[in-house]
Amino acid sequence: MLRRLLQLTAITTATLLPFTSHAAPELPVIQAQLTSPPLVPPPTGRKAPAKVVVELEVIEKDMPISEGVSYTFWTFGGTVPGSFIRVRQGDTVEFHLKNHPTSKMPHNIDLHGVTGPGGGAASSFTAPGHASQFTFKALNEGLYVYHCATAPVGMHVANGMYGLILVEPPEGLPKVDHEFYVMQGDFYTTGKYREKGQQPFDMEKAIAEQPTYVLFNGAEGALTGDRALTAKTGQTVRMFVGNGGPNLVSSFHVIGAIFDNVRFEGGSLAQKNVQTTLIPAGGAAIVDFKTRVPGSYVLVDHSIFRAFNKGALAILKVDGPEDKSIYSGKEVDSVYLGDRAAPNLNAVTTATTAAAAGTLTPKDQIAAGQQLFAGTCSVCHQANGAGLPGVFPPLAKSDWLGQDARRAIGVVLNGLSGKVKVNGKDYDSVMPPMNQLNDDEVANILTYVLNSWGNAGGSISADEVKQQRTKKPAATTQAAH
Amino acid sequence: MGLTTALLALAGASYVALPAGTLDSVLARDTDRKPTRIAAFALRETPVTRAEFKRFVDAHPPWQPGRVPTVFAGAGYLLQGLDDTAAPVTGVSWFAAQAYCESEGARLPTWYEWEYAAAADATRTDARQDPAWRARILGWYARPANGPLPVVGGDANVYGVRDLHGLVWEWVDDFNALLVNADSRSAADPDRLKFCGAGAIDLQDRQNYAVLMRVALLSSLGAADSTGTLGFRCAREVTR
Amino acid sequence: MKRRLLLGSLALALASSAPTPALALPGDSIYQLDATLTDQRGQPVRLDAARGQPVLVSMFYTSCQFVCPMLIDAARDTEAALTEAQRRRVKVLLISFDPTRDTPDKLAAMARQRGLDASQWTLARTDAATVRKIAALLKFQYRALPDGEFNHSAELILLDAEGRIAARTANLAGADERLVGAVRRQLAVGQR
Numbered sequence: 001m002l003r004r005l006l007q008l009t010a011i012t013t014a015t016l017l018p019f020t021s022h023a024a025p026e027l028p029v030i031q032a033q034l035t036s037p038p039l040v041p042p043p044t045g046r047k048a049p050a051k052v053v054v055e056l057e058v059i060e061k062d063m064p065i066s067e068g069v070s071y072t073f074w075t076f077g078g079t080v081p082g083s084f085i086r087v088r089q090g091d092t093v094e095f096h097l098k099n100h101p102t103s104k105m106p107h108n109i110d111l112h113g114v115t116g117p118g119g120g121a122a123s124s125f126t127a128p129g130h131a132s133q134f135t136f137k138a139l140n141e142g143l144y145v146y147h148c149a150t151a152p153v154g155m156h157v158a159n160g161m162y163g164l165i166l167v168e169p170p171e172g173l174p175k176v177d178h179e180f181y182v183m184q185g186d187f188y189t190t191g192k193y194r195e196k197g198q199q200p201f202d203m204e205k206a207i208a209e210q211p212t213y214v215l216f217n218g219a220e221g222a223l224t225g226d227r228a229l230t231a232k233t234g235q236t237v238r239m240f241v242g243n244g245g246p247n248l249v250s251s252f253h254v255i256g257a258i259f260d261n262v263r264f265e266g267g268s269l270a271q272k273n274v275q276t277t278l279i280p281a282g283g284a285a286i287v288d289f290k291t292r293v294p295g296s297y298v299l300v301d302h303s304i305f306r307a308f309n310k311g312a313l314a315i316l317k318v319d320g321p322e323d324k325s326i327y328s329g330k331e332v333d334s335v336y337l338g339d340r341a342a343p344n345l346n347a348v349t350t351a352t353t354a355a356a357a358g359t360l361t362p363k364d365q366i367a368a369g370q371q372l373f374a375g376t377c378s379v380c381h382q383a384n385g386a387g388l389p390g391v392f393p394p395l396a397k398s399d400w401l402g403q404d405a406r407r408a409i410g411v412v413l414n415g416l417s418g419k420v421k422v423n424g425k426d427y428d429s430v431m432p433p434m435n436q437l438n439d440d441e442v443a444n445i446l447t448y449v450l451n452s453w454g455n456a457g458g459s460i461s462a463d464e465v466k467q468q469r470t471k472k473p474a475a476t477t478q479a480a481h
Numbered sequence: 482m483g484l485t486t487a488l489l490a491l492a493g494a495s496y497v498a499l500p501a502g503t504l505d506s507v508l509a510r511d512t513d514r515k516p517t518r519i520a521a522f523a524l525r526e527t528p529v530t531r532a533e534f535k536r537f538v539d540a541h542p543p544w545q546p547g548r549v550p551t552v553f554a555g556a557g558y559l560l561q562g563l564d565d566t567a568a569p570v571t572g573v574s575w576f577a578a579q580a581y582c583e584s585e586g587a588r589l590p591t592w593y594e595w596e597y598a599a600a601a602d603a604t605r606t607d608a609r610q611d612p613a614w615r616a617r618i619l620g621w622y623a624r625p626a627n628g629p630l631p632v633v634g635g636d637a638n639v640y641g642v643r644d645l646h647g648l649v650w651e652w653v654d655d656f657n658a659l660l661v662n663a664d665s666r667s668a669a670d671p672d673r674l675k676f677c678g679a680g681a682i683d684l685q686d687r688q689n690y691a692v693l694m695r696v697a698l699l700s701s702l703g704a705a706d707s708t709g710t711l712g713f714r715c716a717r718e719v720t721r
Numbered sequence: 722m723k724r725r726l727l728l729g730s731l732a733l734a735l736a737s738s739a740p741t742p743a744l745a746l747p748g749d750s751i752y753q754l755d756a757t758l759t760d761q762r763g764q765p766v767r768l769d770a771a772r773g774q775p776v777l778v779s780m781f782y783t784s785c786q787f788v789c790p791m792l793i794d795a796a797r798d799t800e801a802a803l804t805e806a807q808r809r810r811v812k813v814l815l816i817s818f819d820p821t822r823d824t825p826d827k828l829a830a831m832a833r834q835r836g837l838d839a840s841q842w843t844l845a846r847t848d849a850a851t852v853r854k855i856a857a858l859l860k861f862q863y864r865a866l867p868d869g870e871f872n873h874s875a876e877l878i879l880l881d882a883e884g885r886i887a888a889r890t891a892n893l894a895g896a897d898e899r900l901v902g903a904v905r906r907q908l909a910v911g912q913r
Contacts, residue, residue: 190616576854
């Protein structure tokens, strides 16, 4: 009797299941660990296939898309993009799709890593308050997009129903210090960019392919400020980058970094030394690079108006010690006179470099001073230093300079007004302060003057000019040249 | 308000008479794409309310939650509860909706009857080509179902029917005649063995997203299923 | 054994105030639907007439040219895979979606044409509203086309002795092994 009862139970259970399980009985069964962006589940670390059970829930919810702007997103796992799924090539995946009872719409899922009708969409059409199950074998390794494929498909995708599934190669991916999950999408609202309030989806704009927002991870600021990605210098970073679309192709670039490797399109081949990589709508790429110097590295879609006017901007903040041999930071800030000065300003550049390196000679100064004199001082004092009789005093063979060369510094910095007697003649004019010149330039010009047109020679250093400047701060009116 | 409508109103619930007509349905009637003929029929002015369904369940104990067989109403049946308010009843299965309509000598409307009534706005019998009308309706579908529903009695369309849009999804009698492929992208390539006859329906007007979504929702459900945003109204024959 | 079952059911029926006619029927049985059809002999037959036995059920219409003949062949092939003794304990029920044109005479003509023995095969019709309900219970989709043809899903469904759906197949090219296996299991359950 007991045996019959057991038999009955077994048979009844078997008959109630419409079809037998597809997995081979020896496969270990693992519950998939899904993560919310920008986190990635750890490597599977497996050497053999398993049966992986994935449970993913669809929730329709209101979330901010930008500050003060909210939008009704349809999500896989409560986030945009949806949860990251990680399996290994050869795994049998038992997929459970659940549609929360508060959903208004039915939903399904098409995983680009599935070989089968609709990528699973035909087998996962799920009404609100229901769950569907289907099983597939992950035949190909790679990084694949998944998305909802319920009509109207474009609207479901535009509302954020996409994510990534990584099918690891059998040997796993090379170890790195950080793995990040970033996914770009374009969004269409009836209101303008950053127009406050609850914004509905705009079908006309979506059809015209004119997005209001282009965003990484579903919101402006999703990966900036205190939500920025972080790493240290000297670390390896891998990014799983997807593009959910629905419409735009991404020109993905990290400002200040070069991708050492790009598995373009999420496939098996890698390109090296890439600045910007194209990620198709409904596609993905795996990029990796090594961090070397600290700073904020900005992830953008290099169709650049999308980055600065539609929000396609994210930050990777790298902390750590500087390495000047790789990147120095700003070394020199000098005046560049462009077309105002003599066409050739090589000597000025030479002098600037020499000064920075500490190897400046009077010869360098004279050469630079000569170029700077032209167009600045020569306007009044003439190119030959003769000045204008009765108006501007001469600089050539000037007894005034010969008596005390250093007071010329004050004249150049602060200007001079009132009576002066140079070479026996009186001058009573106004020389304005030369505020546009920096210490180096003043020193070089004066050194040139002292060594030209029969003057006594000598040199003035930038330090002396600096000291004079601090003693008597120059006036603020600009020389009108 | 015609004589027929007035007579129908005497029966208790308020029904509105709609005249016979033709409809260019989103669901292709046939491969020749001719418009569908709709015979005159009467439709309830508003969806069935929680109060009305409560009275029905009180009078028909086999339809109470817990007593009704699961083959007629599954786990979500009346999950949102019942009370005496005029909000539309939700959480009702197709069988429960049929039983209610039968109890007042009526039936569920067919898809074509529903689509025909719903094509109208306040001034026109067919507003479906108006992008503003379509955008407004699409807007409702895009908002999630949070909080209790408002009461029935919104603006009437040109026939005098209210709340066909913006309140709840509604059952139709032939919801299982929406022979669409579960993967809607394959519609142009019907699996002929799956659906004997013409294959899966080709949706004629792919711009009318609101209707596409309605078809998607109804075709995702079984007859014992219900959702928190799905209600119904009844239809009656018009005898002259 | 049967008497024990009968007494048990009566006891249950008295204990609860279960709705008629579903005396102790499981909640997920399609026999919960109180329906009377008309068979090819013009006789009334209840939907749950074959309760106590497994039943192969499907929906069709007599003018169907394409898949419906395959449906009948698939049912026959499924039966052919059983032993003589097993075959006697399985019934086949085909319900028409076209009650307007599928009169009992039409059904009888079809049965004759295909050599379908009335002791085992029931071809039935009922009113349009009941057809819609049966289709909803069996999860059948169908749609009338203007030329009189129907657009419909095509499956062979196995009901267990209590009217619950035990198995279903859309594979109509010959007998589906899985369905045959399910039939055998249902018959084994019946052996007490």
